[in-house]
Amino acid sequence: MEKSILKKFFKYVSLNVLGMMGTSFYVLIDTFFISKAEGALGMAALNFSIPVFCVIQGLGLMIGIGGATRYSILKSQKQDREANIVFSTCIKAGIIISFLLVMIGAFASEFLASTLGADMSTLAMTKAYMLTILCFAPFFILNNIIIAFVRNDSNPKLSMAAMLSGSFSNIILDYILMFPFGLGMFGAAFATCLAQIVSIGVLSIHFIKKKNNFKYVYDKGNKSFISDIFSLGLSSFVNEISTSAVFIAFNLVILNLKGNLGVASYGIVANVSIVAISMFIGIAQGVQPLISRFYGLGEYKTVRKVLKFSLFTSVIVAAVIYAGIYFNTHDIIRIFNSEQSAEIAHITESGLKIYFIGFLFAGINIIMSTYLSAMEYAKEGFTISLLRGCVIIVPLVLLLSRVWGMTGVWSSFVLAECIVTMLVIFMAGFRKKVQIKNKIKTKSEVKCINA
Template identity: 65%
Template sequence: MERYIFRDFIKYVSLNVLGMIGLSCYILADTFFISKALGSIGIAALNFSISIYSLIHGVGLMIGIGGAARYSILKSRNEEKDADIVFSTCLKLGVIIGVIFAIIGIFGSRSLASILGADMSTLPMTKTYLTTILCFAPFFIVNNILLAFIRNDNNPNLSMIAMLTGSFSNIILDYVFMFPLGMGMFGAAFATCLAPIISIGILSIHFIKRKNNFRYIQSRMPWSSICDVFSLGLSSFITEVSSSVVLITFNLVILGLRGNLGVASYGIVANIALVGIAVFSGIAQGIQPLVSKEYGLKNYKAIREVLKYALFTSLTIATVIYLGMFFYADNIINIFNGEQNLEIARITKTGLRIYFIGFFFAGINLIMAMYLSATEQARYAFIISVARGCIIIVPLVLLLSRMWEMTGVWMAFVLTEVIVTVITVLINNRQSLLV
């Protein structure tokens, strides 16, 4: 049994990690090309906008992963019709919420940009990016829903290919739109928005080749099913939305400490961190189909094995990432510091070396939150996610920034992840969560 569990773990996690890295490169590619074309003001404007991208992405993950987890459990129990109803409900929800985001983008992006901290120098670019991203929200959300369901439908290969194809397309289009065509900030945003559409095109192969074991059926959206999906996917939503809360809070604090140069420096650190967090999210999302399936079959020994592999993998990857950030900080900064600004380089270097210490704990927290959601322990998953998302980190960054300025800002992330890991261990010891 251990052999097939390890084989499936390697398959699902490796494919999902690759896909999530590709997905995270949507914004990283924007950061690189914007730094070259538009400089520090462009990076600052992008950083003000990323929180809304994270919100849209989080909604898609909540519906997709929550629905896919329930779908997998129902399928393992041979409840085919209920599984189809879950998929249909998720698809309708995704479209409806996506349209609401699009309406906000058309009529409210300027006000939203101001609320997020954009000033007269960054407001035009921030508004442009926000309007474009919000108008394409339905595609981002539906893409995340299809990725999750197809992954749970025994086709993680296609999900990975779709994510990577979308990401590589974004990189190529970023260059084409921003340099040969000179489309500026709109070009960067438009390239990012085309990526999920390309991904959806790849995912449609699953239906064209009739490999799908789920299908869309005409049915009412039962509130019980909606609440169930939201409950199981809530930790994923909180994880993404926490990125928005942290970005907004950090941006406003850093704006007061170091101005737009400080925000640009944080933008580099945060956007590189998105890739690192994507790796841990990839591990977490990779184990979700396995855990949900084995939970439905009540195979608790297999679940323990999967969790053990996931935690060990997380700590190993965290070590590799941190060593890379510590020894190659200058090289990494030069890639994104298009103006070769010495102040940005100095702030960012310190940030990379402190901020990424938190990765040793962030991976554990993300994996445990996903594990709890996949085993219908949504309340504990919510506690972990909301603790690391806003309850702890927001007060810490406000407090520590007053004590140690930028060093305190970087330390807030690290201490938050440490505290949440302790909370996770305490909850586990008290409730015996490891089935």
């Protein structure tokens, strides 16, 4: 039995980690090509745009993961019609939210760019990237929704293939649009947007071959389903928004400390970290279908085994990532520091070596928030995501940057994730005590009845 669970665990996790890494390369590839085409100012402009990208991704994941979680539980309980209504509700919600984002892009992209820190030297590039991403928001959101449902419909291989296809097409399109065509920041953003369409095209195979167990049904919708989907996916949304909040806070603080070169340095650290984060999100989203399915079937011991495998894998991955970063710092900086700026190299080196210690804790926090949401403990999952997203890290970066400058900025991420992990351990211990008390109380009540 345990071998079977372990086999399923590695299948879902490995495929999803590969897929998520592919998705994360969208931004990393943009960083590389922009550094070559536009230099440090282009990298700074990209960094100012990333929060908007994270918001769009977060909304897609909230609807997709939340809906797919409920879908998986309903399917395990043989409630097929309700499962189809959940999918249909997700598609409707995605289209409505996408329309609002397109409107924001069309009428408020310049305002957003200046609000997020872009100055006269970076405003035009930031606006170009941001406007393009927002106008293609429907494809980003629908792609995330369909990927989540295909994965939960026992087809993790296709969801991985879709994510990797999007990533590879982004590499090719980035080069073509930025260099032969000379489209600059617009070309980088447009390539990322077209990659979403490629991914959706690959996912369509699930429907063409009629392997899908879900379909769109015409239903007026259920308000309780909408709130349920949003609550179950809220931790995934906050995990993405946390990246956005950290980007905004760090950009503004670093801009004040080191100017645009400092922001460009943070761009290297942050964009490499997106790949690292994607691995932990990959583990979390990979086990979500298993946790939701076994939870729906009432197999709670199996759920706990899946959690143990996840946490152990997270710690191993974090250690490997840090070792890779520590021993290859100069090579990583050389790839993105196209102008060979000594100041960018100096700031980035200390940033990589300090910042990435935080992933020893961040992986645990990401997995626990997804785990709790997958078991319908939406409030607890949301709390963990919110704490690590902005409640703790934003005050820390403002405080520590004043005390230790850039060292304080990098250390704030490590300290914030460590504090959240300690709170997670406390929450888990408290919940276990409550469960033990409830069991003792139930047993005593049964004895009294029998007596």
